[in-house]
Amino acid sequence: MTTVLKTENLRRQFGDLVAVNDVSLELEEDEITSIIGPNGAGKTTFYNLLTGVLEPTSGAIHLWKDGELQDITDAPPHVVAQSGLSRSYQITNVFERLTIRENVQVARIAHEGRTLDIRSRAANDEQLNADVDELLELTNLTDMAEVTCDKLSHGEKRNVEIALALAIEPTVFLLDEPTAGMNPTETKEIVSLIHELNEDIDATFVVTEHDMDVVTDISDRIVVLADGAVLADGDPQAVLSDERVTEAYLGSEAV
Template structure:
């Protein structure tokens, strides 16, 4: 039986009188890419934020590899194997492309986040960092300051930093948002490559249906914060509940 790496149980968050995520129970298995879809305001990114620890849950539980992580910090969840790439870039803008990835590598390998250490003092780390940059086709920009990168290249760097963490669970929040037609395939090819490792799981928030059709093994649908559909892509995308949600119609009796 395929291992469940991540699970949410009755996960809920309220902001005042508004329920943004409403008792979502869902499990995510190793070797599976799950696309999380829904109309704007459905709670997709909020659900991601609850899982990764950016916001605290009002009720419910998040479990990673059998361990309750609901009250743990973002950094602690990361060390336990939960990796998140943000919809908005989360980088060190004044450092070089290479230094950003090297620092992630140092942290993962237990070398500490030392901004003053040199690449030469961590030869193995540097070699691994360069290999990741080659995968995302940023090796030629290794010495460029991150603040000088195009938006698309910043998104690719963020994916590189997530890959450098080698998490058990990869979380991508609209990874190609703002990318040009030429830039997006690099990131999509990387996610396809990551799928080949059947020991890990991938969660993907995405609006582009062509991307979802290409990558997803499974789709879950959120609407008004609630889980309203879960299953194989063809089945879920053909369902009335998804058609109504994306047409902006009111969903009743779900």
């Protein structure tokens, strides 16, 4: 199995505070990995390091690209994204006044590094439209493609954001609290979508999530962070039965 993302002794300090403490992980293709831990465990900082939002104090990050692991440790966010590491956020981030289709067109055009003249490209670029149609179908948005995003529910906007993140053709897709703020029906739908995408596209999913039912449902592997370091890593059943995890995470009030 191919390692698609690798960190080596990844560390981030803010003064005397060590937010990420020498984290070394190898994430494998086609394996959904959930990264969990109590508040302050370092999950958000870890994601920010992976995506170039923060620079590490020390350590290295490697991403699979063009048949090999390439060093992206000091790359800025736009270069990380172009290299194939995509991220969705807890708070949905879409263009409210554009339709779903136009949102996905913008993301796809931006990934290609070409003109942002949406109307011109949409009218003349058959490949662009074919790519957008495929993304809409993958994320169950085809039937509402012409609806403006300000008319969507929270769960529908989450689907749009996932479509936008997929537009860059990621090797690794980081999902940050994908069910945050959702009702039970929306949660069930997003979990089903993650399963479908994991089967249908060539991308490796990494998830942070507070809902343990979601975590146990979608995960092939669970990594537990505590105080910025890896506390446990492995098969979900083994990790969730670990007494250290029960004390540090499951016994806390929230992730």
